[in-house]
Amino acid sequence: MIVELISTGSELLLGDTINTNAAWLAREFNRLGYSVTHQTTIGDNSQRMCDSFITAAGRADIVVSTGGLGPTQGDITRDSLAIAVGSELVKNEMARCEVEEFFKKRKREVPPASEREMMALPDSTILHNSCGVAPGIAYYDEATETTFILLPGPPAEMKAVYTETVVPYLQQHFGNQGVVLSERYAVYGYRELVLENMFMDLVKSQSNPTIAFLIKNGYIELRITAHGESKTAAELLLAPWKKYIEERIPTDRRRSLTDNIEETVAKALLVRQGTVATAESCTAGLVGKRLTNLPGSSAYFMGGILSYSNDVKARLLEVPEEMLVEYGAVSEQVAKAMAEGTRRSVGTTYGISTTGIAGPGGGTAEKPVGLVWFGVSGPNGTRAFRNDFIGNRESIRQSAAEYALHCLLVYMQEERK
Amino acid sequence: MIVELISTGSELLLGDTINTNAAWLAREFNRLGYSVTHQTTIGDNSQRMCDSFITAAGRADIVVSTGGLGPTQGDITRDSLAIAVGSELVKNEMARCEVEEFFKKRKREVPPASEREMMALPDSTILHNSCGVAPGIAYYDEATETTFILLPGPPAEMKAVYTETVVPYLQQHFGNQGVVLSERYAVYGYRELVLENMFMDLVKSQSNPTIAFLIKNGYIELRITAHGESKTAAELLLAPWKKYIEERIPTDRRRSLTDNIEETVAKALLVRQGTVATAESCTAGLVGKRLTNLPGSSAYFMGGILSYSNDVKARLLEVPEEMLVEYGAVSEQVAKAMAEGTRRSVGTTYGISTTGIAGPGGGTAEKPVGLVWFGVSGPNGTRAFRNDFIGNRESIRQSAAEYALHCLLVYMQEERK
Structure with a gap:
């Protein structure tokens, strides 16, 4: 029609x-x-x-x-x-x-x-x-x-x-118009060209299903789409391609986009009866905003501390002043201390932090614009993650917020092992 | 043409x-x-x-x-x-x-x-x-x-x-087709219909200039547009309409959209050598994010406290527990106490707060979904503002963040008097 x-x-x-x-x-x-x-x-x-x-x-x-x-x-x-x-x-x-x-x-x-x-x-x-x-x-x-x-x-x-x-x-x-079915993945930590090369066989053979790569903030969306007369017919067409994708990309670098990441995080926290607090520098509230996108998020999000200035990092998050001087605010050490600080101060199961250079100014050869450190603190200790984003101030900050949620998920998934 | x-x-x-x-x-x-x-x-x-x-x-x-x-x-x-x-x-x-x-x-x-x-x-x-x-x-x-x-x-x-x-x-x-010139205002705290009624004479007589009202998150955009043979001719056509608008809408309920609000807030803070901190409940970080959209915002934005839970409101912002019980978290009293708390805790010239019901659940007859209280604390004491937004969870939260910046501007403008 x-x-x-x-x-x-x-x-x-x-x-x-x-x-x-x-x-x-x-x-x-x-x-x-x-x-x-x-x-x-x-x-x-x-x-x-x-x-x-x-x-x-x-x-x-x-x-x-x-x-x-x-x-x-x-x-x-x-x-x-x-x-x-x-x-x-x-x-x-x-x-x-x-x-x-x-x-x-x-x-x-x-x-x-x-x-x-x-x-x-x-x-x-x-x-x-x-x-x-x-x-x-x-x-x-x-x-x-x-x-x-x-x-x-x-x-x-x-x-x-x-x-x-x-x-x-x-x-x-x-009534039913036939079914167009897509399977969509968020893929973290790859550049677009690298990803396309990993799937060049599918790119070259595509007609139904088709494969597409879309650059998003913090991840690449990998999408396969099939058109069938019924849902089952479309699913059968997608099945072998899903298998290739899931074999080639490790689980901690992809997630299905069927749920949005807020939902995935919410489920993971609820199942653990866990709560979370943020300590945000470069994102300055965007992670908290994302964590409260869903109604009912007060069951797991308690609050957080926006520590844009070093003074707030030191006073409210108890990041040692020597650490800020020695490693700088954008560092693995400070990211970890921030996550621990907000977890302690707000009193939650998990604490997550972001500290990075959103640009356009402020970058150096050693710490370029787009560099962001993430900390996740929880019952199993504190881990740091890093990423180097490409883009303007807005997209770097959006990417960092997305990646912070991804880091929290990876941390929680590791716990189960 | x-x-x-x-x-x-x-x-x-x-x-x-x-x-x-x-x-x-x-x-x-x-x-x-x-x-x-x-x-x-x-x-x-x-x-x-x-x-x-x-x-x-x-x-x-x-x-x-x-x-x-x-x-x-x-x-x-x-x-x-x-x-x-x-x-x-x-x-x-x-x-x-x-x-x-x-x-x-x-x-x-x-x-x-x-x-x-x-x-x-x-x-x-x-x-x-x-x-x-x-x-x-x-x-x-x-x-x-x-x-x-x-x-x-x-x-x-x-x-x-x-x-x-x-x-x-x-x-x-x-050749030269003349010039089309627009003047755009953000208008706060009016419903679309009320605004249209205020300008019904212009609406009915419009041909050149024309007048339009667009619903945005947190404000209505009022736009007048004129077509003239030259820039001066278009400006001359717009001038009387600008005068009507500026006579009929008080200064504290409108601003020119030539600057975005982040720039207007930044200028007002820089001129006062003022700093600001947030205390956010329903927006949960969105106000902090908006205040840091511009490069160089570390000159005036220090940080903030996301107080999603009442426990964080009480412990980190020192909102009295009795106040939370008596008036509820979404109230004029708590909005003021939150703004004072973050100003004191972060140590800034101004503190701004949001507390409201973003929905879709949680509304009551007395406090419906969309009700948001705002507090602004500064050298001239503490003021509260309220608004009732229409929309879904996302647009109510976006509207509240926009309106929080507007409240801060109104507070600072009053200071000059």
Whole structure:
């Protein structure tokens, strides 16, 4: 089945906002076996929206728009679709309930402008929005045999509506589209070219499955993808390739991307009834932020100390001043002492630390920009890890936070042996 | 003059790559006074490319494509344009020189596949590519009175060709298109609808300038945009609108988006020779991360305490246990005590704190998900701020980090009075 995406919003055509919604939706639809053939961006202009809806309906089975469902005068997506299909907007009972419920939960009056958000084409399906006011709308146009799906523009709302409501709607109306299955690994501590050479046989023979290497912050994503008529068929195609990968890359340098690393860390800590604290220098809070991405993280994350200055390292983490002078703040010794310090001070099972040179200044021949030391302290003593990241300040810091979580996992996995 | 952008590449339609080229080109063309009305993304498919070129030529004066100019079999943009306008490809002397020069400089033979990169439509202008092999192509089609500009897909090459070659080409062929100028504000503590109502007179009368409201994490971006024959003409159009905005929104609830907030905070701290420490609960490090986004932030950011658990709040920040019991961790009192605690413990001029309910669980009728209290402590005592954010866990936390920086700025601005 053919899907077209229409993104609306003048901020996209002005170039002020990068269109991340289109890529996200494209990936999700492809995963479900749909084929995305066109993506169009237009401004908040009724005539152009109409034309785009009509053109897309002539080519695609499903037309998905994002944006323009809010309460302001510039939110004209519903109106434009109604004009395009020669219909009109009527107040929708279900949409009215959704909007009223949203404000009721927040103990606020429904603003008069939100009446717009209760409107829909006749016989629309209202798509619940758990993150915002305006619900999405699904509408089937008999004349063009096209299903229109209108989603809100803010990414968090768009994703919530898609995941919670559109996916079941698609399953109910269009059934199984075949399966595109990927197996994704995070691979740590290799450069991209080295990794490609390790798998040159697969790179050269690829058609189905395919193999791809994507540089991410702190790791390379290695992805194999197969297209089969069923999940089992796709799994059978992937199986031998999974085996090659797992044979060639040692377990402590890869993990499956099925779970995100926050989930993997959470599970490992919960199973051990362990708690963790951070001591962060170059990441300055990013590791703590990552460790609390999941709801319920207060079960294992207690807190931490951001020790950007040496004074804080010495006073709050009890890193010996002589050690800071002798080895410098970015060193194996200080990384270990920081991890021990936060573990002791916060009173947790594990302590993890980062200290490095995020740049762009501050690098030397001996300690270049991108060098980061990590410490992990726990019941089995203290270990240090190091890595040399390539990138700008932001990507080095993101990479370091990712790698800190990886170090904690490696430490916990070693414990079991 | 109307410009349309066509992005080609299956990786865009698969959602593996986010289309940053389109936003970049849109911004650049808008800056030069051109009007970008459509942006379309299609895969490496000849028929769809032809259709897109023909459709775009019917609407626009200039059609700009990115991608598909390389040497592989999948690079079919030139061929598709030739079919679309009923022409053919011929070897172009200028393009041949460009390609040969590229390899000559690198002391390499011209690979046979690069013959494709020497082809162009008859009477094309070849656009020099200082970053890669394939030059861009500009071609004027008399039948449709449309100028087609084909650019390479890799962002660095696309930008180099645009900046070095396309801009002078546009100047030469189309002259001065005037100037589009925007003034952008971050506005804090208003709902979108309230803000729109405050400016309904401008919303209703808008044509040039225009006004727009965009929901961001922690603030609403208010943008006014004017199109004038010169920079001065555009500034004159914007001036009265700037005045309305600055009269209607108090200074402590807005800032110009010319600087990012990290820069504004850095400047305010440096001018006061002030230092800052964080005490973070719901943001768990995100405020510290934001305060260290800029190189050189060690001049004012000393460190902080992530106090996710009440135990850490009590022990490391000396928040009285009775206070935690009586008011709860998410309260005005605790926010203030946290800010005071980190200021005292780290030893800084200012302390800032966050404590809130990031969700999705943990909300009550009295303290719903999205409620965040902020504390700022400094030489002029301690102040608390509150906000109620809408969104998911991630956007609530991002909004809270943004708002914490805003609170610190407000506190420092008040000092001057």
